[in-house]
Amino acid sequence: MAEAGAALLKVKDLHAWYGESHILHGVDFEVHQGQVVTLLGRNGAGKTTTLRAIIGLLRRREGSILCEGAETIRLPSNRIARLGLAYCPEERGIFASLNVRENLLLPPVVKPGGMTEEEVHRLFPQLQARAASQGTKLSGGEQQMLAIARILRTGARLLLLDEPTEGLAPVIVRQIGTIIRTLKQRGFTILLVEQNFHFAATVSDCHYVVEHGHIIDRIDNRELAANRSKLEAYLGV
């Protein structure tokens, strides 16, 4: 199991605020090289806030976030991205004033070894056909593909994906599952935020359960079946 690999991301006692409201109250977890790790939890538990804190999008954060051993808690988001992290936001963040190709090529290359444009197109053939369309004219599923595709070129090895399946048709969700497994095979490390644990179970190595700004449990994917009732209670399903 990939557990043996080095911790690529180590979050310790992470606190974060949106303005005056204290959202994260000491989050601790690790993501190891080559793993797919899920943050599961109900709406408003602090999953998205955790991702946004890791990439540096929150003004006020405290605690420690080590990325390949480097402390990032005081760095601005552009410096954090340069360490090899890439972020795919929940609302997808496709730019209306850019066409599909411009959206795809927007994130700068931060490290060598990213995919070439052809490799990205082989993984997402539908994006090539729509290269000249306005980014926001794509369907929801295509926009999600574009949001993932554009961070694969950058050389970042740790991908932060915020609810990539939200609001998408089952056939697209299966496609995204295939893509995440392909990315894992190619050696990407992925931190995934999900509400849909049925989907998470098909791609992840382990799951952390977030509630009220804390991690309350860690469940290995192999033990998911045994812990199913516990997990359902956590998520209120």
Add this chain to the structure above:
Amino acid sequence: MFELLGVPPQALFGQLLLGLINGAFYAILSLGLAVIFGLLNVINFAHGAQYMMGAFATWMLLQYFGVPYWGALVAAPVLVGIFGMLLERLFLSRLYHLDHLYGLLLTFGLALIIEGLFRQQFGSSGLPYTNPIPGGANLGFMFLPYYRAWVVAFSLFVCFGTWFLIEKTKLGSYLRAATEKRDLVQAFGVNVPRMITLTYGFGVGLAALAGVLAAPIYTVNPLMGSNLIIVVFAVVVIGGMGSILGAILTGFGLGIVEGFTKVFYPEASNTVIFILMAIVLMIRPAGLFGTQR
């Protein structure tokens, strides 16, 4: 030759040319304002003062350092642009998390201080600047001064160059993206604060460039900017914020409208732009090319 509604062609084309010249200044200035507002969310009320500084820099470069017009065409926008970047780093950058009203008030105050200092130093009667391309051509239907032809042609080049830079290049795609979602662009690894400083410098440089072009046409005067900027803001309201091409087309278009008004109904020539502004505000509050934000 022919007459149109009793107006001799010399007068008609003469005013058309004058309209194009004014339109060129409106276009360059509203373009700078649009670029700054797009990324910084700041309504740059110091734009008129920065235009005036461009004209003064041109005059000073010649007077004190012997740098001719063609050198000033490059040096003045660069110098004034650097001054703009200092203002952005020292003052404006502290206001981005506040409402745009604060940026407007700050830049308005800066404009008053800058204009006051220039008036203190140089008086307000104006300083002459020699036309670098004297003479003109008689086209039969009108007399075309070479310098004015140069201003129109060069302004078109600058406007469409800027449009190309923003709409068609990689650098421009960063600017457009950051205008939409600044935080996300920064989270991709782009140094957005530095980009904001450079963008403000570029917008201010455009204002100064208009000032260089204006120096040989109008007298170089500390208040030349505050007279023009009110009209330019009306142009921006008509064109709408958020469209580069819109700023250019509206600038030239309104210059021409103003020129023709001088021919056909001179009494309205000073107010026609404001009347159009009122009409546009009633029908399309976001402006002809603008988007609601």
